[in-house]
Amino acid sequence: MQNHPVYTDNDPQSELSTLNLGPTHPATHGVFQNVLQLDGERIVSGVSTIGYIHRAFEKIAEHRPFYQITPLTDRLNYCSSPINNMGWHMTVEKLLGITTPKRVDYLRVIVMELARIADHIVCNGVLGVDTGAFTGFLYMMEFREAIYEIYEEVCGSRLTTNIGRIGGFERNFNTIAFAKLRKFLVDFPKTLKEFESLFNRNRIFVDRTKDVAAVTAEDALSYSWTGPILRATGVDYDVRAMNPYSSYEDFEFEVPVGTNGDVYSRFLVRNEEMWQSLRIIEQALTKLEKEPTDIFHADVPEFYLPPKEEVYNNMEALIYHFKIVMGEIPTPNTEVYHSVEGANGELGFYLVNDGGRSPYRLHFRRPSFINYQMYAPMSRGMLLSDAIINMSSLNVIAGELDA
Amino acid sequence: MATIPNEELLKRIGEKFGEQVTLVGEPYGLLTVETTREQIIDLLAFLKTDAALRFTFLTDITGIHYPEQEKQIGVIYHLHSLTTNTRIRVKVFLVDGDVHIPTATELWNGANWMERETYDFFGVIFDGHPDLRRILNVDDMTAFPMRKEFPLEDPNRVDKKDYFFGR
Numbered sequence: 001m002q003n004h005p006v007y008t009d010n011d012p013q014s015e016l017s018t019l020n021l022g023p024t025h026p027a028t029h030g031v032f033q034n035v036l037q038l039d040g041e042r043i044v045s046g047v048s049t050i051g052y053i054h055r056a057f058e059k060i061a062e063h064r065p066f067y068q069i070t071p072l073t074d075r076l077n078y079c080s081s082p083i084n085n086m087g088w089h090m091t092v093e094k095l096l097g098i099t100t101p102k103r104v105d106y107l108r109v110i111v112m113e114l115a116r117i118a119d120h121i122v123c124n125g126v127l128g129v130d131t132g133a134f135t136g137f138l139y140m141m142e143f144r145e146a147i148y149e150i151y152e153e154v155c156g157s158r159l160t161t162n163i164g165r166i167g168g169f170e171r172n173f174n175t176i177a178f179a180k181l182r183k184f185l186v187d188f189p190k191t192l193k194e195f196e197s198l199f200n201r202n203r204i205f206v207d208r209t210k211d212v213a214a215v216t217a218e219d220a221l222s223y224s225w226t227g228p229i230l231r232a233t234g235v236d237y238d239v240r241a242m243n244p245y246s247s248y249e250d251f252e253f254e255v256p257v258g259t260n261g262d263v264y265s266r267f268l269v270r271n272e273e274m275w276q277s278l279r280i281i282e283q284a285l286t287k288l289e290k291e292p293t294d295i296f297h298a299d300v301p302e303f304y305l306p307p308k309e310e311v312y313n314n315m316e317a318l319i320y321h322f323k324i325v326m327g328e329i330p331t332p333n334t335e336v337y338h339s340v341e342g343a344n345g346e347l348g349f350y351l352v353n354d355g356g357r358s359p360y361r362l363h364f365r366r367p368s369f370i371n372y373q374m375y376a377p378m379s380r381g382m383l384l385s386d387a388i389i390n391m392s393s394l395n396v397i398a399g400e401l402d403a
Numbered sequence: 404m405a406t407i408p409n410e411e412l413l414k415r416i417g418e419k420f421g422e423q424v425t426l427v428g429e430p431y432g433l434l435t436v437e438t439t440r441e442q443i444i445d446l447l448a449f450l451k452t453d454a455a456l457r458f459t460f461l462t463d464i465t466g467i468h469y470p471e472q473e474k475q476i477g478v479i480y481h482l483h484s485l486t487t488n489t490r491i492r493v494k495v496f497l498v499d500g501d502v503h504i505p506t507a508t509e510l511w512n513g514a515n516w517m518e519r520e521t522y523d524f525f526g527v528i529f530d531g532h533p534d535l536r537r538i539l540n541v542d543d544m545t546a547f548p549m550r551k552e553f554p555l556e557d558p559n560r561v562d563k564k565d566y567f568f569g570r
Contacts, residue, residue, distance in 0.1 A: 051539035056555075058524075059548060063555050094431060221485075224461050224513030235485070237460075242488055334430045337481060337492070339462075348463060350481070363465040365481075373516040402539060 016044055023052050027388045029126060030398035041384050046376040054402040061362040065327045066092050067166055074160035077400040079122050080115035080343040081161045087340035090245055091349040092166050095336045100298045103291035104168040105247035106284045111163060113277040118147045119343030120270040123395040127267055130392045131208045136198050139191050146184045153177035167304040168297025196271055213378060213390035215261040223374045226367050227345025228269045229394060233261030239341035251280050263393040302329045327357025344368050344395055368400035407489045409434040419449055435492040440504045443495050447510055450482055458482035458491060464517035466525035468550045475499040476525055506532040524549035
C-alpha cells in the first residue's frame with residue numbers, strides 16, 4: 001500500500017524498539033493506543049487497541065424510550081453533536097412516517113452545517129498545531145466559541161447539545177440566535193480566508209503534509225472510508241448529495257474532492273467544505289424568510305413532548321406527556337436504516353423496532369470506528385511524526401470510535 | 404446511473420441463486436433478503452462484482468439476537484452501490500451453538516473490524532478471519548454482551564427495579 005521501505009524483523013541491521021503511543025499521549029488528542037515497533041523513527045508495524053471509553057450505548061439504547069436516546073448520540077462524535085442528534089431524530093421520524101415542515105428542515109440544516117464547521121475547525125486547527133503552527137488554531141477556535149454560543153441560544157447547552165426533539169425543536173430560534181448567526185456569517189469568512197493564507201501555500205506546512213499518508217481510492221473504498229478523507233482520494237460520495245435528507249436537495253452546494261488522498265488533500269477538502277457550509281447556511285437563511293416564523297416542530301402530538309405550561313393547563317397535553325414518557329404509543333414493527341453525512345463520514349443508524357417502548361436493536365454505523373481501522377496498516381513504513389499528523393487528519397473522535 | 408428498482412434487483416439475484424436467497428421485505432424501500440451461511444460469500448461476491456449491480460461499498464456488518472427463534476443469531480450486511488446509488492440489506496441467521504459464518508474480509512478490508520465487533524458483542528465466529536479478537540470489550544470477558552440474556556446492570560441491585568418506574 002505504501003511506497004515507503006518497510007523494515008522487517010529479519011533485517012540484521014535493525015534493532016527494533018517498542019513504543020506505546022497512547023492511550024493518553026498528548027499528541028493523539030483522545031484515548032487511542034497504538035503499540036508500535038520502531039526502527040529508528042520508521043514504524044515497522046503497529047497494533048491498535050481501542051475500547052478504552054466504550055460505554056455500551058447500543059445496549060443502553062435497548063432499555064430507553066426513543067427520546068431518551070438523543071443524549072447518548074451526543075456523546076458519539078462530541079465535536080459535532082447536533083449532527084448526531086438530528087440524525088437520530090430523522091431516523092425515528094423515518095420509522096414513524098413523520099414529515100417535518102420545511103422551516104424545521106432549514107433550521108436543522110443551519111445547525112448541522114454549523115456543527116460541521118465546528119468539527120472541521122477543530123480538525124484543521126489541530127492539524128496546524130501538530131505541524132508546529134499554533135496561530136491558526138487560536139484564530140479558528142474563537143469561532144468554535146461563536147458556534148457554541150449559537151447552540152446555547154437554540155438549546156441551552158454547548159458541547160453535548162441534546163438539540164431538537166423528535167419532530168423538530170423544543171423551542172423556536174430566538175432573535176439573539178439569528179443575530180449571532182448573522183454576525184458569525186460576517187466575521188468567520190475573513191478568519192477562514194486568513195487561515196487559508198496562513199497554511200495553503202506555507203512551505204513548512206506543505207512539506208510536512210504533502211504526499212504523507214497518501215491513500216488510493218481503491219484502498220479507501222475497500223476499507224469503507226467515508227467523509228472528507230474519502231473525498232480527498234477523489235471519490236465524490238457525500239450522503240447530503242446522494243441521499244438528501246432534511247431538504248438538502250433544495251440547496252446548491254459543491255462536493256469538494258481531492259486528488260491524491262494525502263494529509264494535505266484532506267486539509268484542503270475540509271477547508272472547502274467549510275466554505276460550502278457557509279454557502280448552505282446563507283441559502284437557508286434566505287429560504288427561511290419565505291416560511292412562517294412560528295413553526296418549529298411537526299404537528300405530531302403523539303411523539304413530540306408538549307411544553308410544560310401546556311402539560312399543567314391542558315388535558316390533552318397532559319395525556320400525551322404521560323403516554324410519551326411511559327412509552328404507551330404503538331410504533332411500527334419494522335426496521336430502518338438512515339444515514340446522515342456526519343463531519344467524519346456516513347453516520348448511520350440501524351434501528352430494529354418491535355413496537356415496544358424502546359428499540360429492539362440499535363446499531364450506530366460510526367465513521368470514526370470504520371475509518372480508523374486502516375490507521376495501523378497504513379502506518380507501516382511511515383515516520384513516527386508523519387503518523388501523528390496522519391491521525392490528526394483522520395479526525396478520529398474517541399467517543400465515536402468506542403461508542 | 405439511476406437507482407436499480409427493487410424488483411429488477413431481486414430478479415437478478417433470483418436468476419443466479421434461485422431459492423437460496425429469499426425476500427424478507429422492503430422496509431422503507433430498502434430491499435432486504437435472507438440467505439444461508441453456505442451462500443453468503445457467493446452472494447456478496449456476486450453483488451460486488453456483477454457489472455450491472457456493483458455493490459462495491461460495504462456500509463456495515465452487525466448482529467442481532469432473537470432468543471425466541473430457532474435460529475437465534477442474525478448477521479446483517481448493508482451494501483451500497485455507489486455507481487447506481489442503491490442499497491441492499493442481507494441477513495443470515497445462525498443456530499446458537501453453531502455460530503460459524505465465513506468471513507467477508509476477502510472481499511472488503513473494512514469487514515475486519517466490523518466482524519470483530521460482531522464477534523465481540525454476539526459471539527459470531529467468522530471462519531477465516533485473520534485476527535478474530537475482541538475489540539471494544541476487555542479480552543478476558545466471557546459473555547457476549549449484546550445478547551438479550553446479558554443484563555444491562557447488575558441484576559442484584561434492588562434500587563432500580565422496573566416496577567418502581569411503572570414499567
